[in-house]
Amino acid sequence: MRFVRVLHQSMRALSRHRGRTLLMMLGTFVGVSALTVLLAIGRGTQQEVLRRFDAFFSGSSMFIRAGGGRIRPGAHGAPTATLTVDDIRAVDSAIAEIRLADPMQMTGEREVTYDGRTSRIRIEGHSDAAEVVWNRSVTRGAYFTAADVASAARVALVGEVVARDLFQGRDPVGEQIRIGTVPFQVIGVLAPFGIDPHGLDKDNEIIVPISTLLRRVRNVDYIMGARLLLAPDADTDAVTAAAGDILRRRHGIGPGQEDDFSLFTPVQVQQLVRSSNRVFTVFLPLIAGLAILVGGIVVANLMLMTVHDRRAEIGLRKAVGARAGDIRLQFLAEAAAVTGLAGMLALVAGVGVLLVLGHLRGTPSGMQWETALLGLGIAVTVGIVAGVAPARRAAALDPIQTLR
Amino acid sequence: MIELVDVHRTYRKGREEIRALDRVSLTIARGEFVAVMGPSGSGKSTLMNVLGLLDTPDSGTYLMDGSDVRTLSGDQRAAIRNEKIGFVFQAFHLLDRTTALENVELPLVYSERRDANGRGRKALARVGLGDRATHFPNELSGGQQQRVAIARALVQEPALILADEPTGNLDSTSSGEILEIFRGLNQNGTTIVVITHDIAVARHADRLVSIGDGRIVADAGAARPVEA
Numbered sequence: 190m191r192f193v194r195v196l197h198q199s200m201r202a203l204s205r206h207r208g209r210t211l212l213m214m215l216g217t218f219v220g221v222s223a224l225t226v227l228l229a230i231g232r233g234t235q236q237e238v239l240r241r242f243d244a245f246f247s248g249s250s251m252f253i254r255a256g257g258g259r260i261r262p263g264a265h266g267a268p269t270a271t272l273t274v275d276d277i278r279a280v281d282s283a284i285a286e287i288r289l290a291d292p293m294q295m296t297g298e299r300e301v302t303y304d305g306r307t308s309r310i311r312i313e314g315h316s317d318a319a320e321v322v323w324n325r326s327v328t329r330g331a332y333f334t335a336a337d338v339a340s341a342a343r344v345a346l347v348g349e350v351v352a353r354d355l356f357q358g359r360d361p362v363g364e365q366i367r368i369g370t371v372p373f374q375v376i377g378v379l380a381p382f383g384i385d386p387h388g389l390d391k392d393n394e395i396i397v398p399i400s401t402l403l404r405r406v407r408n409v410d411y412i413m414g415a416r417l418l419l420a421p422d423a424d425t426d427a428v429t430a431a432a433g434d435i436l437r438r439r440h441g442i443g444p445g446q447e448d449d450f451s452l453f454t455p456v457q458v459q460q461l462v463r464s465s466n467r468v469f470t471v472f473l474p475l476i477a478g479l480a481i482l483v484g485g486i487v488v489a490n491l492m493l494m495t496v497h498d499r500r501a502e503i504g505l506r507k508a509v510g511a512r513a514g515d516i517r518l519q520f521l522a523e524a525a526a527v528t529g530l531a532g533m534l535a536l537v538a539g540v541g542v543l544l545v546l547g548h549l550r551g552t553p554s555g556m557q558w559e560t561a562l563l564g565l566g567i568a569v570t571v572g573i574v575a576g577v578a579p580a581r582r583a584a585a586l587d588p589i590q591t592l593r
Numbered sequence: 594m595i596e597l598v599d600v601h602r603t604y605r606k607g608r609e610e611i612r613a614l615d616r617v618s619l620t621i622a623r624g625e626f627v628a629v630m631g632p633s634g635s636g637k638s639t640l641m642n643v644l645g646l647l648d649t650p651d652s653g654t655y656l657m658d659g660s661d662v663r664t665l666s667g668d669q670r671a672a673i674r675n676e677k678i679g680f681v682f683q684a685f686h687l688l689d690r691t692t693a694l695e696n697v698e699l700p701l702v703y704s705e706r707r708d709a710n711g712r713g714r715k716a717l718a719r720v721g722l723g724d725r726a727t728h729f730p731n732e733l734s735g736g737q738q739q740r741v742a743i744a745r746a747l748v749q750e751p752a753l754i755l756a757d758e759p760t761g762n763l764d765s766t767s768s769g770e771i772l773e774i775f776r777g778l779n780q781n782g783t784t785i786v787v788i789t790h791d792i793a794v795a796r797h798a799d800r801l802v803s804i805g806d807g808r809i810v811a812d813a814g815a816a817r818p819v820e821a
Contacts, residue, residue, distance in 0.1 A: 191702075191703065191704075191705065194701075194702045194703075195702065195703075197702075198702055201691070201695070205688075205689075205690045205691065501684075501686055502686075502688055504686075505686045505688075505699075506699070506703070507647075507671065507674075508645070508647060508674060508680045509674065509675060509680065509699055509700040509703065509745070510671050510672065510674050510675020510676070510700055510703035510704065510749075511671060511702075511703045512667065512668045512671045512672075512703070513667060513668075513671075514668070515702075515703055588647050589642050589647050589648055592647075592682060592684075592686060
């Protein structure tokens with residue numbers, strides 16, 4: 190078939206001009222491999238974040254947070270000091286669909302001393318309900334009890350990293366530590382959790398009863414928020430409305446006044462996270478797209494050069510019977526083959542990079558067939574687009590002028 | 594097989610108008626061996642381009658095998674060049690880094706014929722280069738390169754071979770070989786038109802057409818005695 194024979198001529202021409210072929214491939218290669226890797230890492234990272242979110246916010250639950258508006262600190266960075274443990278109790282007891290409520294407060298890093306060694310560790314205060322509400326128990330020892338919370342007992346649960354670093358392999362359970370100047374007894378080691386969606390290492394923290402944290406560590410009476418665990422069939426919207434009414438009444442907030450608390454459901458939080466990940470799904474691919482564009486311009490320029498350098502060849506082909514369409518097809522095919530081949534190599538290289546990154550650094554990869562085909566499709570499209578002008582110029586060459 | 598009647602071809606070079614062909618009428622019968630002679634700028638290259646369907650006359654008629662080529666489309670002219678005409682150029686115009694055989698087979702790429710197998714080797718054998726099929730042009734002498742180019746012109750077994758200064762880049766020994774090949778082809782019935790400004794080359798032809806300022810100034814049926 191003539192079509193196939195002309196395509197074969199394209200391949201022969203590419204192998205005759207190897208240097209230029211490789212140069213043309215390089216541009217596309219860089220762009221497509223960048224796109225593949227960035228898209229895959231972006232998608233993988235997003236999946237990873239959402240997976241962690243699901244682990245963190247599983248079950249039917251909602252959040253009360255001190256401060257109005259969206260997730261941000263109060264004006265001037267000062268914490269909103271109006272939400273209390275009593276507020277949470279009031280909401281909990283008034284709404285039947287709330288199964289459990291865990292009021293919480295935390296500190297920045299505090300000096301924690303054990304056996305003469307000191308580390309700076311974040312301290313969180315929770316109620317005894319946290320074990321169920323956050324679905325996180327202890328691997329050794331025992332969780333603190335309602336009585337511990339009621340009496341503001343000086344007991345502490347330590348994360349795995351704390352157990353390893355501060356206790357250096359010794360069993361922490363039963364040991365005495367000091368948080369600042371206050372002595373605590375370690376009664377349990379927390380189950381491993383990893384990094385939470387805010388980027389905090391939940392294994393490098395200490396949990397104490399909320400009452401103890403407020404009274405003995407921070408000396409405040411307000412909390413930063415609470416997680417509420419709802420009955421499985423609870424109407425989240427109705428609970429949100431009812432909880433809002435109770436809090437507004439208790440805080441004396443009239444109609445039209447701004448709330449000094451916020452209510453979230455996990456769905457809302459998830460949407461927030463999704464949109465904050467645009468950097469991976471929009472911005473990085475955009476950069477890769479620019480790289481591909483530059484690659485396309487390189488290909489187009491080299492193709493124009495090759496047409497100029499091969500004028501005599503083109504004229505000869507026409508003299509021996511090539512139609513304008515045959516010449517056009519040959520040069521289009523040359524451009525498309527170069528970028529297609531470069532695209533395929535780029536995919537192989539991209540997958541290789543992802544495997545190495547995943548192996549060495551645990552970089553998550555969301556490599557999918559669509560991503561690969563997209564990269565390849567873009568590469569070939571770039572080649573065809575970049576090849577159109579040179580191919581037309583070649584087809585329009587006058588053999589009389591070129592065969593002198 | 595070729596009939597030109599009152600053919601005009603004018604080029605524009607800047608503001609100047611060049612009459613490359615001026616009322617040229619010429620008939621070439623099948624099986625002739627014609628030399629077209631003239632100084633440079635006389636219009637002989639334009640005549641070859643017109644004869645070879647690479648250029649179209651502004652006016653006049655060009656009948657090839659009885660059909661008017663001015664009415665043909667570009668693709669149709671390409672098909673005629675492919676099947677009926679073989680070109681031989683002064684500069685050979687072989688594709689570099691491409692074997693002799695592949696060069697010879699180039700016209701087959703653009704041909705719809707189905708009996709392409711073996712044609713390339715046969716054509717190479719006819720110019721005495723059957724053993725050079727896998728050589729690259731830069732491994733061949735000038736005379737051998739031109740013979741490869743002639744094999745390329747032969748591969749479709751065309752009725753007409755158009756040669757533009759085919760020996761212009763060759764020494765006298767190679768020139769002689771090339772002209773002998775043309776003579777042999779002509780004896781097998783191929784029509785040959787050689788464009789040259791070299792009288793020694795022209796003497797090999799049976800008929801000498803002289804051209805000057807775009808006009809045919811002499812047409813001698815026998816530039817040298819025709820042997821029976």
